[in-house]
Amino acid sequence: MSASAVTPAPTVGRPRAFDMEKALQKALEVFWRKGYEGASLPDLCEAMGINKPSLYAAFGNKEQLFLKAIELYENRPCAFFYPALEHATSYEVVKHMLCGAASANADPNNPPGCVIVQGALACSESAAFVKEALIIKRRAGEVALCERLQKAKDEGDLPADSDPAALARYIGAVLQGMAVQATSGANCAELKQVAETVLSAWPGKRA
Amino acid sequence: MSASAVTPAPTVGRPRAFDMEKALQKALEVFWRKGYEGASLPDLCEAMGINKPSLYAAFGNKEQLFLKAIELYENRPCAFFYPALEHATSYEVVKHMLCGAASANADPNNPPGCVIVQGALACSESAAFVKEALIIKRRAGEVALCERLQKAKDEGDLPADSDPAALARYIGAVLQGMAVQATSGANCAELKQVAETVLSAWPGKRA
DNA sequence: ACTATATTGTACCGATTGGTAAATATTCCT
DNA sequence: AGGAATATTTACCAATCGGTACAATATAGT
Numbered sequence: 001m002s003a004s005a006v007t008p009a010p011t012v013g014r015p016r017a018f019d020m021e022k023a024l025q026k027a028l029e030v031f032w033r034k035g036y037e038g039a040s041l042p043d044l045c046e047a048m049g050i051n052k053p054s055l056y057a058a059f060g061n062k063e064q065l066f067l068k069a070i071e072l073y074e075n076r077p078c079a080f081f082y083p084a085l086e087h088a089t090s091y092e093v094v095k096h097m098l099c100g101a102a103s104a105n106a107d108p109n110n111p112p113g114c115v116i117v118q119g120a121l122a123c124s125e126s127a128a129f130v131k132e133a134l135i136i137k138r139r140a141g142e143v144a145l146c147e148r149l150q151k152a153k154d155e156g157d158l159p160a161d162s163d164p165a166a167l168a169r170y171i172g173a174v175l176q177g178m179a180v181q182a183t184s185g186a187n188c189a190e191l192k193q194v195a196e197t198v199l200s201a202w203p204g205k206r207a
Numbered sequence: 208m209s210a211s212a213v214t215p216a217p218t219v220g221r222p223r224a225f226d227m228e229k230a231l232q233k234a235l236e237v238f239w240r241k242g243y244e245g246a247s248l249p250d251l252c253e254a255m256g257i258n259k260p261s262l263y264a265a266f267g268n269k270e271q272l273f274l275k276a277i278e279l280y281e282n283r284p285c286a287f288f289y290p291a292l293e294h295a296t297s298y299e300v301v302k303h304m305l306c307g308a309a310s311a312n313a314d315p316n317n318p319p320g321c322v323i324v325q326g327a328l329a330c331s332e333s334a335a336f337v338k339e340a341l342i343i344k345r346r347a348g349e350v351a352l353c354e355r356l357q358k359a360k361d362e363g364d365l366p367a368d369s370d371p372a373a374l375a376r377y378i379g380a381v382l383q384g385m386a387v388q389a390t391s392g393a394n395c396a397e398l399k400q401v402a403e404t405v406l407s408a409w410p411g412k413r414a
Numbered sequence: 415a416c417t418a419t420a421t422t423g424t425a426c427c428g429a430t431t432g433g434t435a436a437a438t439a440t441t442c443c444t
Numbered sequence: 445a446g447g448a449a450t451a452t453t454t455a456c457c458a459a460t461c462g463g464t465a466c467a468a469t470a471t472a473g474t
Contacts, residue, residue, distance in 0.1 A: 013450025014440040035329030038244055041432060043331075051453065052433075058451095062432065113329070121390055122242030122325040124250075126432095135391045166400040169388065173401050176387035177380030183328055184342045186376070193373040194380050201408030220420025221470040248462060258423060259463075265421095269462065333462095 020058060021072070023048040027059075028069035033111040036066050036120045036130045066119070066130055070137070073115050077104050081141055090152035090204035094171055097145070098195035101175050105182035106191050114179035142172040158204045167203075174198055227265060228279070230255040234266075235276035240318040243273050243327045243337045273326070273337055277344070280322050284311050288348055297359035297411035301378055304352070305402035308382050312389035313398050321386035349379040365411045374410075381405055 026047040030039045041062065045052055059065040074081075080100030087093045105113055116138060120131040149164035158164070178191050233254040237246045248269065252259055266272040281288075287307030294300045312320055323345060327338040356371035365371070385398050 010450065012442050012448070014442095014452075016451065017440095033329065034331050035244075038329060038331040038334070040331065040430080042430090053435095053454095054452065056433070115329075117387055118329040121328055121387065122240065122245060122320070122322075124241050124245040124247065127245070138387075138391055163400070166404055169393070169397060170381075170401045170404040173381055173384030173388050174377075175384070177382070177384030180324055180328065180345075180383035180387070181376065181380050184345055190376060193370070194377045197373055197377040201410075203408075219418070219472050221422075222472095223421065224470095247460080249460090260424095260465095261422065263463070 016058070018048070018050050018054070023050060023058070024065075024069055024072050025076075027065055028072055028115065029111060031066055031069050031119055032073070032113070032115040035118060035123070036062075037123050037127050063130060067133060070115065070119070070134070074137075077107070077110055078114070078116070080104060082144065085144060085148045089207055090149055090157050091199070091202050092207050093145075093148055093152075094202060094204075095195070095199055097171065097175065098178075098198055099192060101178050102188055102191035102195050105179050106186060106188040112185070113183035114176075117176050117179040118183060138172065138176070142168050145171060152204055162203055171198070223261075223265070225255070225257050225261070230257060230265070231272075231276055231279050232283075234272055235279055235322065236318060238273055238276050238326055239280070239320070239322040242325060242330070243269075244330050244334050270337060274340060277322065277326070277340070281344075284314070284317055285321070285323070287311060289351065292351060292355045296414055297356055297364050298406070298409050299414050300352075300355055300359075301409060301411075302402070302406055304378065304382065305385075305405055306399060308385050309395055309398035309402050312386050313393060313395040319392070320390035321383075324383050324386040325390060345379070345383070349375050352378060359411060369410055378405070 026049070027039075027044050030043050030047045033039075034043065041052055041055070044062075044065070045055060048055065050058075055065065059068055080103075081097060084093055084096035084100060087096055101114075104110075116134050120127050120134050123131055146164050146168035149158060149162075149167050152158045153160070153162055153164055158167075174194065178186075178194055181191060181194070233256070234246075234251050237250050237254045240246075241250065248259055248262070251269075251272070252262060255262065257265075262272065266275055287310075288304060291300055291303035291307060294303055308321075311317075323341050327334050327341050330338055353371050353375035356365060356369075356374050359365045360367070360369055360371055365374075381401065385393075385401055388398060388401070
């Protein structure tokens with residue numbers, strides 16, 4: 001919601017010896033690669049360079065750490081998604097989403113795929129809350145895209161008989177499928193081919 | 208490879224008190240819903256109606272049980288995939304794959320999604336072998352589809368400038384995305400809309 | 415009835431899980 | 445200099461993880 005987003009920043013007491021955002025970044029990488037359940041506390045602590053009590057003092061618990069990491073993910077590696085909605089035509093919107101996803105999912109500097117897809121897809125009951133949180137985030141993206149496509153339809157960009165909800169679900173499925181492809185080893189060029197295949201048949205007007 | 212597929216069937220000793228295939232079916236459901244790592248031995252034993260020593264005696268260990276369960280999955284719930292390749296046109300092939308996936312992924316009698324997609328997507332090192340096995344299975348499907356689409360291209364069903372490998376990867380991504388959508392709660396009708404969206408733009412000749 | 419073979423249930427194993435108590439260390443404020 | 449407040453380290457906790465030893469039980473063949 002607000003500015004520094006991570007801590008109220010205490011003015012008294014022993015100062016924190018690590019950078020919370022850098023540590024969160026490291027935690028994100030672990031969750032990204034191993035999923036919520038596959039990431040153990042020792043895994044996280046080692047990557048973050050801190051001990052468990054520091055982790056708990058700073059982030060609450062594993063679940064809250066994950067949710068914070070997802071927040072960071074949405075603001076950094078996945079930052080292409082919502083801005084893509086601002087483009088002038090549905091074709092440009094979808095193009096930026098798919099190409100952004102291709103770059104992000106197969107970025108050699110990050111784990112493959114998308115943590116919002118693979119962070120907690122099939123898991124035990126103890127991860128139910130996290131799983132639900134990711135489902136909600138995926139749906140939110142789809143709803144936002146749907147609204148943008150509805151606008152495109154209203155503007156005559158998309159044909160009058162098109163179904164924005166179905167198109168948004170279709171693009172959502174392709175994006176999620178690209179994440180799975182990336183975890184299977186697909187590289188950026190291969191994912192861009194998928195994007196291009198979708199775009200070549202897109203029913204909206206070209207840029 | 209061969210007939211009874213599960214055990215050499217002993218002729219002496221105390222007879223097994225449970226049906227191996229039924230137990231495997233139950234194990235599959237647990238792995239399907241919770242993933243390889245999220246499914247605990249007690250989870251599996253309770254669903255299978257047996258104790259741990261029986262499980263280990265009959266199936267080896269958790270990893271081998273999972274692989275056996277996947278085998279069963281490919282022969283039952285996912286049995287639509289390879290037969291779909293036999294249809295006369297690429298359009299029919301893809302149609303049967305996508306519609307079969309829509310039905311299978313959102314079948315109310317089974318867990319949502321596809322165990323080959325979500326069984327071990329992001330997990331710890333201890334599941335690396337299983338994860339790799341699933342990657343190989345996903346790729347095998349994609350390769351088979353690619354070969355079928357190459358044949359379609361050779362036959363003039365698909366245009367001369369089409370790229371069978373890219374199309375197969377695209378369909379693979381959609382199939383995997385449909386599995387993610389199903390685990391997020393999408394029903395069969397919604398998944399069929401995704402299938403229909405793909406089919407309406409398919410570059411091959413109609414049936 | 416007896417033996418060989420295989421499955422069963424119980425009870426256990428060491429390792430790892432997420433999480434914490436308590437003591438120590440470092441800072442700011444008076 | 446002396447609190448007050450916070451962070452750090454070490455050591456620990458109960459619960460659960462995958463896996464197994466062992467004794468009891470059930471069958472087929474002799």
